[in-house]
Each structure stands twice: as structure tokens, then as C-alpha cells.
Amino acid sequence: MAAAALGGLRPGEVAPPAVQPPCASDEGAGRIGAGRVIARPYVIPGGGSNPIGALGYVGCGLEIMQQAYELGLNVDAVFHGTGSAGTQAGLVAAFEGAQSGIPVEGISVRAPEAPQVANVLKLANEAAALLGLSTRIEAPAVRVDDRHVGAGYGQPTPGMIEAVTLLARKEGILLDPVYSGKGMAGLIAQVREGRYRPGQSIVFVHTGGSAALFGYRSVF
Structure with a gap:
């Protein structure tokens, strides 16, 4: 048409x-x-990860802050699986632009820490500029944990399998094996390491994709 x-x-x-x-x-x-x-x-770049695409997760960040305010909740961290950088860039731009102090913990699903930080930082500043923000986002605002990539993008890891199974059995929530599964594996690992304590408020951003589980029947 x-x-x-x-x-x-x-x-x-x-x-x-x-x-x-x-x-x-x-x-x-x-x-x-x-x-x-x-x-x-x-x-359209991979993952829709350009400055315009990142604005979607700027909106997500604003929604998180609004809901936290309405609930009287102090958010100590936001976790998610970071891949093509758009999700993390948008969240970082939102939280840094609002000077919220909320850290974004990006659990890498494919890239080592250094290049992923560079990709997210570049895109976050481009998204901020598109919004007309005067904030200049610096590298310390971009946190990336690359210990859960495993053999590569889309490749199962023991931590991912545990996380997907745990959420399905305990909460009835289906994670996907590529992004949110590894993202949750990273969250669980950091809690076990003592980086976050009982009583703190952590937001996990589930980016969808649970239909991909059908491609991993041999794993689950």
C-alpha cells in the first residue's frame, strides 16, 4: 500500500x-x-541500535523512575542483557540525564567489556544529544559484566540454564536463552558475590524473546 x-x-x-x-x-x-x-x-541496524532506536529505552528508564517514585521505592540497580547496545544506552541516557544515581548493570551476551562499554557510551551520548540534553555521559556510568557470554552469542551457559529454569519454576516467568537468561544469570551471580544485599531493590528488565526457548529444546 x-x-x-x-x-x-x-x-x-x-x-x-x-x-x-x-x-x-x-x-x-x-x-x-x-x-x-x-x-x-x-x-535499520542490528537490534535497532541507533540514536533513534535507543530512545525507546530512554522511555523505559523514565517509566522506571516514575513508577519507583509513585511506589516510594529506592532503586539500587537495573539489570539487563546487553548486546547491540541500544537498550543499555537508552537506560543510561535516561538515568544520567535525570541525575538519578541509578546504576545500569549490563550483562554482556556477546562482546568483551571494553568494546561493549565503548559502544554503549557512544550511543548513549548520541541519544542524549538527540534529546537536547546538556549531560555528557562518561565511561564510569557504563557498567558491563562480560563473564556470562560463554562460548559466544546465543550459546548456552550453565548460569543461563540455571537462571531460566529457576525463574520458570519459582516465578512462572519465561526468560529467553540469548538475552534475559544471561542477564538474570549475571544478576544472580552478583548477588551471590555480595555486590547486592538482601533488602536492596533491584529492577530486572525482561526484554522478551522467550519464544526462542523452542530452539533450545535439547538444553531444557
């Missing part, structure tokens, strides 16, 4: 500079695929 055409890239192929986002005008015209011309292309 909208006369829109979808173009794809082969695995490992990088879009030409002409079609890298943002492409909001005719000057962004380029070619994708077998010579097809896209007049006004918009390239």
Missing part, C-alpha cells in the same frame, strides 16, 4: 555509505541488492 521496497544485505556485508542511517532525504539515495535503486532508504 505504501509502495515501499525492502532490501537486504548478505551476512557480513556492509551497506554503502550512501545508505547508512540517517537517510531522511533524497541525498541519502543509494543501491541495495541487485542494482535496485532505493530513493529514500532507511537502514
